[in-house]
Amino acid sequence: MILRNARLAGSQTLTDLGIQDGRIVEVGPADTAAETLDLGGRLVTPPLVEPHIHLDAVLTVGQPRPNVSGSLFEGIAVWAERVADLSYADVQARVRQVLRWQLACGVQHVRSHVDVSDPQLRALRALIDLREEARGLIDLQLVAFPQVGMLTFATGRDLMRQAVELGADVVGGIPHYELTREDGVESVKFAMALAEEHGLAVDIHCDETDDDQSRFIEVMTAETIRRGMSGRVTASHTTAMHSYNGAYAYRLISNIARAGLHMVTNPLDNAVLQGRFDTGPIRRGHTRIKELQAAGVNVCIGHDSVMDPWYPLGYGDPLQAAFVLVHLGQMSGDAELRRLIEMITVNPAAALGLPDYGLRPGGPADLVVFDAPSEADALRLVAPRTLVLRGGKVLARSTPVQHTVVWGGVEEPVTFVRS
Ligand code: FE2
16 A cells, blocks of 8 residues: 655645555555555654543543533542442443544544542442453553542452452542542652552543642652652643742752653633632643653643543543644744644653554554545644554554535535635
């Protein structure tokens, strides 16, 4: 197969890509193949990577009751009621639907947090089996996530250990939700020790609050340095960093860079859940993305929720989350628009430790074609993915909608791309 006139992300020139035995090979203008496709200058990226979603909660919006206020805390209360009704089949049915949505958007790798506060670990068991079913289509990493804290009830830490023994890939945490600051510190140390003992990665919901006194990220940073776990640790949300004073944030960010932490920001949920206690001006509630990036820290975009008690909208498209971050993160600069595409592709691929990722001769023929000529246009249009390949095989495709207008009595086609 030959794909002609691809506009690879980060490049201004057009490239031809050959695909042979599932991998990318170099081709020249005279080469032929059984199938040749002219991409017409469309943007091509490696697969989208979702570093932070809660698959166990997807599609539960309104169950058993709506989140009337829309707040984080009412969401946690509604979810606690819904967990009582969870079943293996219920989780699998909802997740199978959303995995298809993600695949249609070009996502091929997903890290999902899974609530392990349930003594029977029903959601985790359902997702471990789905992980096998979906392998090779959309690969899952599962995080043992203690939604209501791990020291807030007697068996919390036992459930974390059980989740790891059952097959969780990553150890999670939620220190800002523990009963005391000291418990929060202990929960981070427990998660890091458990991960180190089992050779796993760590991904902690850290400081997801507007409270400028919530500083568990510094504990994660110190533990990562002391245990030599650089590259295996991710801090998600860290919205409180937005409110830290400048002197503290400066020292913290340089230590985060030294520790080699990966950071995940979740623009959709953060936008609607943070700043709820402000009466005006209302803080945006996003972490310090630009300062982290300027210090060389790997920052990724997560979707977080799809139609659940915390966020009622979404269909699992990382590009939609990136579009929102253009505005709330004020990332509308020319280079920043390109960086946003990296934040849903190569950056989360590094955070997830994907071993064979990226478009290069000899690399896997895993790629996504956008119906847009550039990163900026892909974001502007939240452009459809026209073709998704994995190992050179088609996993998803779409036929873009054809719009027409009647102008001066004549019906004519219209596209949203500048001519
Ligand atoms: Fe989350």
